Amino acid sequence: MLKIINSVMRHGLKQMLPCVLCGIDAQHKHTLCKDCWNSLPWLKEPVLRQEMQVFSACHYAYPLDRIIQQFKYQQHLHYQTALAGLLRELKLPKIQAIVPMPISLEKLTERGYNQSLLLAKGLSAHLNVPIWQPVQRLQQHSQKGLSRLERLQDIQQQFVMNEKPRVRYRKVLIVDDVVTTGSSIHALKQCLEQLNCRQISAVCLAAAQ
Known part of the structure; x- marks a missing residue:
């Protein structure tokens, strides 16, 4: 009662x-x-990036683009519930754990939080599955002037596995805020495959062209 x-x-x-x-x-x-x-610029469909389907709640368009930018860069954390709610609207596959897109220590120090981790926490509570962070991201450098191949290689080198994760999961969901080329998700997916993850899905708030 x-x-x-x-x-x-x-x-x-x-x-x-x-x-x-x-x-x-x-x-x-x-x-x-x-x-x-x-x-909101709803999409609610997967988009294809790096030969991988990424579930996307919306298109990266107004007003969501502005909301995400303020949430990510200006500490407008009052949008957290709304943004996490967008992910809850999607029909996602059954998973065992959620992997938020990692950011470098430098980015974390600059912002004070990992926006993907905040989104993952809302989805974790909704799906009743744990958050798993077996991969860390090294310092992110400017990619200005690099070719497409050089950009991909640089991103792949940014992701490294933590030493001997205590727990491992086979069915995981990567959570990111915005997907553009999908290079970061692809690089993270490769690391997770080395940890014997067999079913790796990805979801984001918005897909940009």
Whole structure:
């Protein structure tokens, strides 16, 4: 009975809070009002990158592109619930663990958090599966002036496995914020394959052209 009362109270409170995007209408779903939620550039289909299908919630277009940039670079963490909610709308394969896209220590120090890990935490709670981080990322250098092949080789060299992970999973889901060429996901996938992962899927908030 107490759980039902708390659920009703939370639902009532949510209807009183303003949308985190427009700040006008009441929250309808994942902290967004109905109009803002419906106005997102929905895709809800996989895109093909590096011969791998990546489940994508949306196109990388307005207003989601602005929301992601503010969440990623400007510490607008109040968007976390809404963005994690986008991933929950997708029909994903059955998995044993979630692998957030790692960032380098330099990037982590600069931002103060890994945006993909924050997204992964929301999806982890929803799917009731653990977060697994067996791979680390070395310092990310500027790729300006590099050829496509050189860019791919540089990204592949950025990912290294942690020494002897205590736990291993065979069915995993990579979580990233935005996919463009898919090079980072491909490089991470190769590392996970060396850990005997046999079913590796990937999901992102938005797919860019």
